[in-house]
Amino acid sequence: MSFIQVDKPRPHVTRITLNRPERMNAMAFDVMVPLKEALEEVGFDNDTRVVILTGAGEGFCSGADLEDPGYLSIFDGLTMPGIARRAMRVLDDVIKAIHDMPQPVIGAINGAAIGGGFCLAMATDIRIASERAYFRAAGINNGLTAAELGLSYMLPRAIGSSRAFEIMLSGRDVSAEEADRIGLVSRVVSPEALLDECCQLAERISGFSQLGVEMTKQLMWAGLEAGSQQSHMHYEGHAQLFVRMTTQNFEEAIKARKDKRSPVFKD
């Protein structure tokens, strides 16, 4: 049985599902290596315009697999440094693959997002949560650091430093309702409505210029790291010019406006 399922619930929308519900989709090697491969593969798929990342069963992802020798070795890095480094590398690669893929990734957070699972959720571009979802920076509960896999970078940017410090240092659960209130997720829906809600958003995004969407994603991430607004505006300007000059999208938008119809973008 494959621990990663890839399917297309709607045209141009690819869903990647962590499929190990009996372990709440914990991050074993056998889950994370195929996840990395699937993300890279889907990133090269011209027919995919939006990706949905979710978990099977009750949980989204319960973090490092506490029964997998590879991941347990993260907690015993001195005696098994090679395997521990490899385990961390695969997790880093998964986060990087999400950022690098041209398509936006919607995290459909269906349940518990714990430790590395919280980090995985925060690596997605947009998060929509089920009422069942909750988040915990569990590294701290395990006697380690909660600052892992980009969480200490992403969380303060998403919700502000005081809330991020408090959540990371207390190791407490953040409910879906609180996550919605503090801006950790875009919205919360019933478990039954989660896929449909994500698909509706994905379909809306799919209707826009593929190049425009890709550039927007990359510029949003670059904006989080930009040294100054001035230098970032320079970068934005060049990207806008590139899309304008290399596609007929803007002409189509103007024509569609005149014809009183929705534009159909080809690039």
Ligand SMILES: C/C=C/C(=O)SCCNC(=O)CCNC(=O)[C@H](O)C(C)(C)COP(=O)(O)OP(=O)(O)OC[C@H]1O[C@@H](n2cnc3c(N)ncnc32)[C@H](O)[C@@H]1OP(=O)(O)O
């Ligand atoms: C670099 C990355 C670092 C990190 O990620 S550090 C964080 C590591 N993760 C954790 O510390 C979380 C450990 N798990 C839990 O605390 C709880 O579970 C949950 C809060 C996720 C869910 O609790 P509940 O709803 O009560 O379910 P349940 O009965 O505890 O779990 C269902 C089955 O899933 C297995 N499981 C859950 N999480 C993990 C995991 N992380 N590694 C291995 N197995 C896990 C359990 O053992 C159990 O299985 P069975 O029914 O056979 O007892």
